[in-house]
Amino acid sequence: MSPTHTAQLMDGTGLARRIVEATATNAAEISQRTGVAPCLATVLVGDDPASVTxxxxxxxxxxxxxxxxxxxxxxxxxxxxxxxxxxxxxxHDPQVHGILLQHPVGPGIDERAAFEAIAPEKDVDGVTMHSFGTMSFGLPGFVSCTPGGIMRLLDEYGVELTGKQAVVVGRSPILGKPVGMLLLAQDATVTYCHSRTADLPAIVREADIVVAAVGRPRLIHGQDVKPGAVVIDAGYNPGNVGDVDFDTARTRARLITPVPGGVGPMTIAVLLAQTVEAAAQQCHGLVG
Amino acid sequence: MSPTHTAQLMDGTGLARRIVEATATNAAEISQRTGVAPCLATVLVGDDPASVTxxxxxxxxxxxxxxxxxxxxxxxxxxxxxxxxxxxxxxHDPQVHGILLQHPVGPGIDERAAFEAIAPEKDVDGVTMHSFGTMSFGLPGFVSCTPGGIMRLLDEYGVELTGKQAVVVGRSPILGKPVGMLLLAQDATVTYCHSRTADLPAIVREADIVVAAVGRPRLIHGQDVKPGAVVIDAGYNPGNVGDVDFDTARTRARLITPVPGGVGPMTIAVLLAQTVEAAAQQCHGLVG
Incomplete structure (x- = not known):
């Protein structure tokens, strides 16, 4: 990389807008054809201000x-x-096509038991074990929204995955674990890193693709990014700071997601797209 | 390692025998207490000689x-x-506590659809997406038998996993993928390699723990084993040959599973143990 190198930004805002536009067209088509608009049920426990927002x-x-x-x-x-x-x-409600349980649901509730009560065909947020299984085994099904958004960004920018070393930092059930499985299904060699990983910088330095998904500000140092790597920052910390030291990383990476405007907007776009997809599947055969 | 170094063998035959003995004791206790012996249903499609055996x-x-x-x-x-x-x-049959579908089921059948018809509480072979989810998320549930056997071997020999680099070669739904998830749940840093991995030897050379699970004779060269590593060979190829070049690997590894007598016997032991565990759960509260 030349001293003046700057990575191309992966524009999640723009891609998300195009996905939402296509989704709106599909939603309108379903509404017109069946007389039923796609419907997402949102479930919120408590009144945590961030969750309400x-x-x-x-x-x-x-x-x-x-x-x-x-x-x-x-x-x-x-x-x-x-x-x-x-x-x-x-x-069981035929009027509802997709279900979103806002999480974290707070203490005292078994979140996993709650997730598992969502029917797989309505799991448009991709949180059930069934959806994790379909993602992991390369089967049709809904994906977790942020991982799904990351895969769409990689696809949009033509990032070759086969045989590439992908490093996923973070192992949560709806972000780190599924995005690793999706990358593996596309033939990347995938390494899962986390808080107990012994030498994270050394592993990051070998990565062709880095996915940072832990929520620790600037955990990934820019100087550890391999020249020419693709850097996906799914972290979102106070002050619009990601999990990657953006300013240094962009001098070495080939492609990088900004924070905000990278992965963030993709999550809702995938949620909307999957809700309409669920409606299409459930309304199949209905004629208005 | 000295030129005369030889790895300690991980004795799956002996450990499997002890597990089966403990399982027989538990089975007898359940039979006596409830009047019902634990029962495994075995389902075989066709008459492939190996499957019949x-x-x-x-x-x-x-x-x-x-x-x-x-x-x-x-x-x-x-x-x-x-x-x-x-x-x-x-x-749905209360007389049956565990279900084993012998696989592969052969062409023309959707194996995944068949697996998913097994109730999670009877999935003693650990093949459903539900079991994959519980393994992946560190939740209680049945494990895939060979991965479960590998984890018991590692535990038996006191292998520390936290922060260690574990490399899993192979990504099948009931072997490579779940064993990686089980290692990750125990805080190893886990890399999944497979047929499209660009430089497998280089990755193996960094591994503290190697799990070979592809079924390609001597795919892992002994000279790529890091001195002091733990080598688990879950491959089983014609002529009692594993996926690891055993003779060279044992001069460098600290611990290694022989083929046969390493991972192999553990699979059935875990199947039996889980069948009795399933019976115990399902007969809970029954008094004979």
Missing amino acids: YVRMKRARCAKAGIRSRHIGLPASTTTAELVDTLTALS | YVRMKRARCAKAGIRSRHIGLPASTTTAELVDTLTALS
Whole structure:
């Protein structure tokens, strides 16, 4: 890399906009054909301000794309059994095509039990073990939204994955683990790193593709980025800071996602796209 | 390593025997307490000689451990729907505690659809997406038998996993992928390699723990084994040859599984142990 090298930015904002536009067209087509607009149920337990804001934002995006949303707000005192009942009822409700349980659901609730109450065909947020299985085994199904967004970005920028060394930093059930499985399904050699990894910089230095997904500001030092690598920063920390030291990393990487405007906007775009896809599957054969 | 160094062998035969002995004791206790012996249903489609032999061997081992088995042999012409029906019926049969579908099931059948018809609480072979999810997320559940056997061997020999570099060669749904997830759950840094990996020897050279699980004779060269590494050979090829060049690898490794007598015997031991565990869970509260 020359001293003046600057990586190309991976424009998540633009790609997300195009996905949402296509999604709105599909939603309108389904509404017209069947008389039923795609519908996302959003479930929120408690009143954590950040979660309230996220859900409101997602519902506003739905509305703009011609997707109905039905909001179920539950008190913070909700038990696991009550939440499971709510999600089971939504799973059986033919008016609802996709289900989003805003998480974290807070202490005292078994989040995994709640996720598993979502029917796989309505799991448009890709949080169930079934969806993790389909992602892992390369089968049709919904993907976790942020991992799905990352894969679309890689595809959009023509990043070759076969035989490449991909390093995923982070191993959460809806981000690190599934994105590693999606990369593996596309024939990358995948290394999972995490808080107990002995020498993270040494592993990052070998990576053709780095996916940072831990939520620790500037955990990945720019000087550890291999020249010409592709850097995906799925971290989002206070002050618009990612998990990667962007300023240094961009002098070495070939492609890099900015924070914000990289991975972030992709998550909702995939959620909307999958909701309409779910509606299309469930309304298949319906004629309005 | 000195020129005369020889790795300690990881004795799967001995460990498997001890697991089966403990399993027989547990099976007898359940039989006595509830009046019901643990029961494994074995399902075989077609008459592939190797599969017939495997099923016969598993049933003989069950009998020796005080586990009943019920065999369902289906013709090679069986459809996916018929196989799913059979497995669904066994999933609902209170007399059956564990279900083993001998695989590969042969062409013309959707193996994944068949696996998914097995109830998670009877998935003692660890083949469902639900079991893959519980393995991946560190939740209680049954494990795939060979990966489970590998983890027991590592535990038996006191192999520290936290922060170690583990390299898994192979990515099948019931061997490579789950063993990687089990290693990750125990805080290893895990790299998945496979047929498209660009420079396998270079990656193996960095590994503290190598798990070879592809079924290609001597794919892993002994001289690529890091001195002091732990080598697990889950390959089994004609002529009792593993995926690792054993003779050279043992001059460098600290611990190594022989082939045969390493990983092989562990698979059935875990199957039997999980069958009795399933029976214990399902008979909980029953008093004979």
